[in-house]
Amino acid sequence: MTTDLRVLRPAEWGAWYTKLEDAFGGITEAPEKRQLWHDLTETERSLAVWDGAECVGTATAFSFQLAVPGGAAVPTAGVSFVSVQPTHRRRGVLRSMMRRQLDDVRAAGEPLAALTASEPDIYGRFGYGFATQSLYASIDLTQVRLSVPDGTDALSLRLAAPESVLDICEAIYAERAIQRPGGLARRPGWERLALLDPPADRAGTSPLKCVLVQENGQPVGYARYAIKLEWQLTGAQGSVHLRDIEALHPRAYAALWRFLSEIDLTSTLVLRNRPVDDPLLHLVSDIRRCSVRITDRMYVRLVEVGAALAARTYAAPVELVFEVTDPFCPWNEGRWRLSGDRAGATCARTTDAADLALSVRELSSAYLGGVSLAVLGQAGRVQELRKGALSEAAVAFGHELAPWLPHNF
Numbered sequence: 001m002t003t004d005l006r007v008l009r010p011a012e013w014g015a016w017y018t019k020l021e022d023a024f025g026g027i028t029e030a031p032e033k034r035q036l037w038h039d040l041t042e043t044e045r046s047l048a049v050w051d052g053a054e055c056v057g058t059a060t061a062f063s064f065q066l067a068v069p070g071g072a073a074v075p076t077a078g079v080s081f082v083s084v085q086p087t088h089r090r091r092g093v094l095r096s097m098m099r100r101q102l103d104d105v106r107a108a109g110e111p112l113a114a115l116t117a118s119e120p121d122i123y124g125r126f127g128y129g130f131a132t133q134s135l136y137a138s139i140d141l142t143q144v145r146l147s148v149p150d151g152t153d154a155l156s157l158r159l160a161a162p163e164s165v166l167d168i169c170e171a172i173y174a175e176r177a178i179q180r181p182g183g184l185a186r187r188p189g190w191e192r193l194a195l196l197d198p199p200a201d202r203a204g205t206s207p208l209k210c211v212l213v214q215e216n217g218q219p220v221g222y223a224r225y226a227i228k229l230e231w232q233l234t235g236a237q238g239s240v241h242l243r244d245i246e247a248l249h250p251r252a253y254a255a256l257w258r259f260l261s262e263i264d265l266t267s268t269l270v271l272r273n274r275p276v277d278d279p280l281l282h283l284v285s286d287i288r289r290c291s292v293r294i295t296d297r298m299y300v301r302l303v304e305v306g307a308a309l310a311a312r313t314y315a316a317p318v319e320l321v322f323e324v325t326d327p328f329c330p331w332n333e334g335r336w337r338l339s340g341d342r343a344g345a346t347c348a349r350t351t352d353a354a355d356l357a358l359s360v361r362e363l364s365s366a367y368l369g370g371v372s373l374a375v376l377g378q379a380g381r382v383q384e385l386r387k388g389a390l391s392e393a394a395v396a397f398g399h400e401l402a403p404w405l406p407h408n409f
């Protein structure tokens with residue numbers, strides 16, 4: 001099979017995106033959704049594989065800034081829109097795109113790449129490690145009460161059309177997004193994703209709604225949600241479906257959750273993609289009746305090991321030599337000395353004896369502080385070459401808040 005891999009030309013976007021839709025079940029997306037992805041696509045960072053006149057492979061990268069432990073926003077390639085046509089699968093088309101893309105990401109000077117995977121088994125071979133998780137819940141509001149901090153009642157609530165208060169919400173998002181590792185600083189245009197609400201995708205829910213929480217007349221938090229009302233012989237069985245929620249302090253956060261849990265005619269609060277350590281879990285009276293489920297979310301890849309490790313801070317002073325294997329990006333292979341603490345870090349090549357041996361995939365998993373190197377050691381995936389080094393590394397790489405990706409891309 002002879003195929004031609006090259007950068008996407010803007011005029012090819014429509015055919016290219018249709019091929020992506022084909023690979024995901026062939027459902028044409030709502031026009032407003034297609035238009036948004038069209039506008040957000042960085043064509044110069046998008047790859048197309050052609051077999052003659054037919055596009056058989058797609059991949060893109062978005063230019064993100066990803067929050068890492070310590071609060072830095074690190075340039076990161078947000079990998080997405082990956083597909084290969086069923087007629088051309090398992091012949092190395094994906095591998096060829098991953099090769100070209102990681103070379104391009106390196107040339108662009110981005111130390112990290114990140115993605116959400118349609119299937120967890122695909123990207124490990126290319127050095128991506130499972131780095132963040134996501135909490136889903138369905139809260140039985142007839143059984144679960146909320147305990148809110150003192151002062152919550154002093155705040156006021158205001159309903160508004162989501163578009164009309166977008167700037168207010170974005171300002172709050174901007175302040176919150178990089179406080180937790182895994183957060184994405186919003187690039188211009190991406191705020192439209194927060195409002196995307198095609199009627200065809202609503203599955204019986206209302207249009208998107210927005211509530212603001214205010215203190216002394218100033219907005220200090222927001223939640224966007226939709227409502228689904230169902231009538232049974234026993235009465236209304238409504239559910240509240242949360243899109244997103246951000247608040248500047250605990251009282252504002254609690255006020256929003258209380259609002260969401262007390263909407264008339266609803267008895268279930270459905271959450272998709274919350275942090276696994278969401279403070280909400282400590283406001284509810286009965287966590288068991290919240291039907292919590294946790295799943296893998298973001299996969300991270302250190303594209304430049306030295307630059308990536310130096311870009312974050314460490315929870316405890318750390319002085320360690322890593323022996324890294326990385327067959328797919330061999331420029332990372334070899335020994336790296338990491339010296340760091342809560343103030344900053346350096347990471348440079350060394351010939352000193354290694355304390356730990358691991359592949360780039362494990363290092364990538366641990367990078368945002370959500371996966372413990374000690375646990376990876378217990379899984380046999382990190383080798384401790386100096387006694388005590390694994391524990392030192394696990395403590396230093398940890399973070400007080402679980403990393404979390406606020407939205408898909």
Ligand SMILES: CC(=O)SCCNC(=O)CCNC(=O)[C@H](O)C(C)(C)COP(=O)(O)OP(=O)(O)OC[C@H]1O[C@@H](n2cnc3c(N)ncnc32)[C@H](O)[C@@H]1OP(=O)(O)O
Pocket residue numbers: 023024079080081082083084085088089090091092093094095096115116117118119121122125
């Ligand atoms: C970030 C994102 O966009 S996630 C979205 C990914 N896309 C999809 O899920 C859409 C439907 N699936 C597809 O389009 C294709 O099957 C793809 C993109 C997943 C794989 O493309 P292919 O060209 O078939 O992959 P390719 O032949 O290059 O395989 C490379 C390696 O990955 C493996 N692999 C490919 N797909 C899968 C899979 N779904 N599960 C497990 N392993 C896989 C291959 O076996 C091969 O392994 P090897 O290196 O050990 O030999």
